[in-house]
Amino acid sequence: MKTYYVNQNAQPNGDHEVHTDDCRYLPTSSNRKELGQFSSCKPAVEEAKKTYSKSNGCKTCCPDCHTS
Numbered sequence: 001m002k003t004y005y006v007n008q009n010a011q012p013n014g015d016h017e018v019h020t021d022d023c024r025y026l027p028t029s030s031n032r033k034e035l036g037q038f039s040s041c042k043p044a045v046e047e048a049k050k051t052y053s054k055s056n057g058c059k060t061c062c063p064d065c066h067t068s
């Protein structure tokens with residue numbers, strides 16, 4: 001299980017990226033929202049979409065959930 005976070009700031013394309021707690025691109029604590037612990041990125045992105053309908057997995061830490 002890993003702890004997942006969503007970036008509260010949107011990317012230039014409007015996506016809110018979902019990260020694991022060990023990602024080098026994890027936003028600072030004031031710019032992220034904790035989603036909880038999940039065994040994979042897919043339920044984490046689903047959780048993020050409850051807050052930000054345009055949520056997407058980070059290409060670095062969640063490549064299986066990254067869509068371009």
Ligand SMILES: [Zn+2]
Pocket residue numbers: 018019020023024025026058059060061062
């Ligand atoms: Zn990441």
